[in-house]
Amino acid sequence: MLEIKNLHARIGDAEILKGVTLTIPDGEIHAIMGPNGAGKSTLSYVLSGREGYEVTKGEVIFNGENILEMEPEDRAAAGLFLAFQYPVELPGVGNANFLRTSLNAIRRKRGEEELDAVAFLKLARAAVRQLAMKEDFLKRNVNVGFSGGEKKRNEMLQMAILKPHLAILDETDSGLDIDALKIVAEGVNALRDEKFSALVITHYQRLLDHIVPDVVHVLAGGKIVRSGPASLALELEASGYAGLEVA
Amino acid sequence: MVALPTKKLEAWRYTDLRPLSAVTFGAPPAAAATPDLPDLPFPRFVFLNGVLNAALSSGFAYAKPFVPVEGQGTQPMALINADYAQDGINIEIPAGQDAGELLLISQSDGITPFAFHPRHRVKLGQGAKFALIELNQGEGTYWQNAVFEVEVAEGAKFQHFRLQEESVEAFNTTTIYADIEGQGSYEHFTLTLGARISRTEIEANLLGQNALAHLNAAQLLGGTQHGDFTTIIRHKAPNCPSRQTVKSVLAGKAHAVFQGKIEVDQIAQKTDGYQMSQALLLSPETEMDIKPELQIFADDVKCSHGATIGALDEEQVFYLRSRGIPEAEARQILIRAFLEEALEPVTHDASKALFEEVLESWWTKQ
Ligand SMILES: Nc1ncnc2c1ncn2[C@@H]1O[C@H](COP(=O)(O)OP(=O)(O)OP(=O)(O)O)[C@@H](O)[C@H]1O
Ligand SMILES: [Mg+2]
Numbered sequence: 052m053l054e055i056k057n058l059h060a061r062i063g064d065a066e067i068l069k070g071v072t073l074t075i076p077d078g079e080i081h082a083i084m085g086p087n088g089a090g091k092s093t094l095s096y097v098l099s100g101r102e103g104y105e106v107t108k109g110e111v112i113f114n115g116e117n118i119l120e121m122e123p124e125d126r127a128a129a130g131l132f133l134a135f136q137y138p139v140e141l142p143g144v145g146n147a148n149f150l151r152t153s154l155n156a157i158r159r160k161r162g163e164e165e166l167d168a169v170a171f172l173k174l175a176r177a178a179v180r181q182l183a184m185k186e187d188f189l190k191r192n193v194n195v196g197f198s199g200g201e202k203k204r205n206e207m208l209q210m211a212i213l214k215p216h217l218a219i220l221d222e223t224d225s226g227l228d229i230d231a232l233k234i235v236a237e238g239v240n241a242l243r244d245e246k247f248s249a250l251v252i253t254h255y256q257r258l259l260d261h262i263v264p265d266v267v268h269v270l271a272g273g274k275i276v277r278s279g280p281a282s283l284a285l286e287l288e289a290s291g292y293a294g295l296e297v298a
Numbered sequence: 299m300v301a302l303p304t305k306k307l308e309a310w311r312y313t314d315l316r317p318l319s320a321v322t323f324g325a326p327p328a329a330a331a332t333p334d335l336p337d338l339p340f341p342r343f344v345f346l347n348g349v350l351n352a353a354l355s356s357g358f359a360y361a362k363p364f365v366p367v368e369g370q371g372t373q374p375m376a377l378i379n380a381d382y383a384q385d386g387i388n389i390e391i392p393a394g395q396d397a398g399e400l401l402l403i404s405q406s407d408g409i410t411p412f413a414f415h416p417r418h419r420v421k422l423g424q425g426a427k428f429a430l431i432e433l434n435q436g437e438g439t440y441w442q443n444a445v446f447e448v449e450v451a452e453g454a455k456f457q458h459f460r461l462q463e464e465s466v467e468a469f470n471t472t473t474i475y476a477d478i479e480g481q482g483s484y485e486h487f488t489l490t491l492g493a494r495i496s497r498t499e500i501e502a503n504l505l506g507q508n509a510l511a512h513l514n515a516a517q518l519l520g521g522t523q524h525g526d527f528t529t530i531i532r533h534k535a536p537n538c539p540s541r542q543t544v545k546s547v548l549a550g551k552a553h554a555v556f557q558g559k560i561e562v563d564q565i566a567q568k569t570d571g572y573q574m575s576q577a578l579l580l581s582p583e584t585e586m587d588i589k590p591e592l593q594i595f596a597d598d599v600k601c602s603h604g605a606t607i608g609a610l611d612e613e614q615v616f617y618l619r620s621r622g623i624p625e626a627e628a629r630q631i632l633i634r635a636f637l638e639e640a641l642e643p644v645t646h647d648a649s650k651a652l653f654e655e656v657l658e659s660w661w662t663k664q
Contacts, residue, residue, distance in 0.1 A: 143635025
């Protein structure tokens with residue numbers, strides 16, 4: 052379970068998050084929508100521990116632990132996963148190696164046994180097939196020369212292999228073709244169980260057709276200004292965000 | 299002795315040889331230990347303290363006896379070499395022959411400081427092929443001041459891969475003159491890890507159409523090491539490509555230099571010159587000097603150069619950490635990736651494997 056309580060965060064002098072309160076119980080999928088610049092990516096970065104953000108107030112409890120004190124790698128080991136809005140290219144770092152290093156780092160921290168190359172490749176190949184990615188994805192350098200949609204799929208590949216307890220998907224649907232969108236949704240739905248939860252940041256209803264959220268939130272001006280059932284997304288699609296910011 | 303160049307000379311602005319001139323070099327001591335020779339299936343010449351060791355060397359069909367120097371070259375280091383050179387390899391590959399690989403090993407043991415000035419000649423006939431793999435290693439204080447005279451005839455292909463892993467108290471200055479005729483190619487790669495001060499200086503002349511020069515280097519320096527890679531490529535004929543990628547990883551208070559000059563003669567139309575220098579600075583006390591210089595007298599040419607200097611990309615570090623990889627390991631992965639890319643110009647598998655091994659052990663020592 053993730054509990055965000057009155058979270059305030061700033062970048063330099065600019066206060067971006069102005070009291071976000073949000074609870075995602077285990078097993079639930081929540082969507083966040085909201086205008087450009089509302090602070091959605093900022094929230095995802097603060098949750099995953101990127102440097103450069105100063106939390107001035109509030110707390111974030113993940114499975115009973117205050118994660119704001121934790122290093123990004125420890126948050127990942129605790130089961131948090133962020134699918135980046137803009138996945139980062141790593142020239143010279145092979146995708147398979149990267150994935151295996153990540154998985155083993157997390158397994159090590161959890162006191163689990165590391166996977167050897169053979170066992171890992173079996174797992175990775177299966178995940179690649181599941182996501183309908185080309186085999187050579189594992190051999191290529193991380194995200195280097197990948198198309199926009201391929202980068203997003205690569206994020207999903209990482210998610211499938213790392214099997215987080217909480218996945219934050221920051222506009223993973225942007226730039227995806229219709230087939231890829233379905234594959235991403237299947238990837239999320241495959242992880243769905245009573246222990247897994249997700250925070251899906253999106254601008255479009257179409258992703259939510261495939262990943263049906265339990266709750267939809269609207270983040271505007273650094274705050275959650277409205278929350279409602281899945282139908283709220285449809286409503287927003289029709290009416291836009293006008294009038295919501297001054298809730 | 300011809301005087302050592304000082305920083306007053308434009309070409310030596312960034313490399314201060316005063317630590318070298320402060321040392322008094324005597325005669326080479328007798329070589330003590332037998333060196334650790336690499337396990338590669340190639341013929342070899344082994345020099346111990348600058349002297350050819352016949353017992354450790356093997357025959358090579360294309361080797362000729364050493365010829366005393368006739369004084370080619372105008373660089374100060376080459377002039378000094380000409381005064382003292384007493385040994386070196388002299389290779390002549392006849393036209394059309396593929397001579398395979400040759401190892402040139404220099405092992406030095408400077409219990410007392412000594413200097414040696416090898417004079418090497420490599421000559422390829424038309425359409426010949428040859429790969430020279432050089433390993434320079436040692437301990438203690440010494441100065442290796444080598445000169446290579448390289449001639450690549452039409453359509454010939456010479457690959458030259460060098461590992462400079464001299465002792466960190468040693469000095470290595472190497473000057474290479476390469477004349478490349480039409481359709482011929484000279485592929486050079488120096489991996490610099492050793493020496494207190496080192497400089498590799500190459501003058502490559504592209505003399506006929508479609509002659510090609512690849513002058514690449516990687517420098518991995520720490521402590522107070524100084525490494526200099528200086529090149530002049532002269533495009534003297536049309537349609538010649540030249541390529542240069544120089545990557546430096548600097549730790550501690552290390553200082554690296556890359557000076558790359560490209561001269562394009564008036565007749566050298568359709569010249570295609572590319573030069574890239576990338577430096578990864580791992581500490582704020584390091585210094586990287588990059589000096590690209592283009593001198594173009596033809597009007598239809600393509601010459602580009604670029605340079606990046608910086609620390610690790612924090613965005614990349616965070617990406618790795620967000621996947622559970624501890625910060626220190628994340629940084630290591632990124633440095634290794636940079637090094638991995640530095641070896642990309644090494645197109646020769648055995649050399650590449652050797653260099654990778656060397657990087658690995660350099661890495662574990664950091
Ligand atoms: N490094 C920074 N320095 C200053 N302001 C920043 C910085 N990063 C983000 N911001 C600002 O913070 C605000 C929130 O940005 P954020 O990326 O969180 O928005 P978002 O809701 O994800 O928008 P989008 O829907 O366009 O992805 C924006 O106004 C942005 O300009
Ligand atoms: Mg965003």
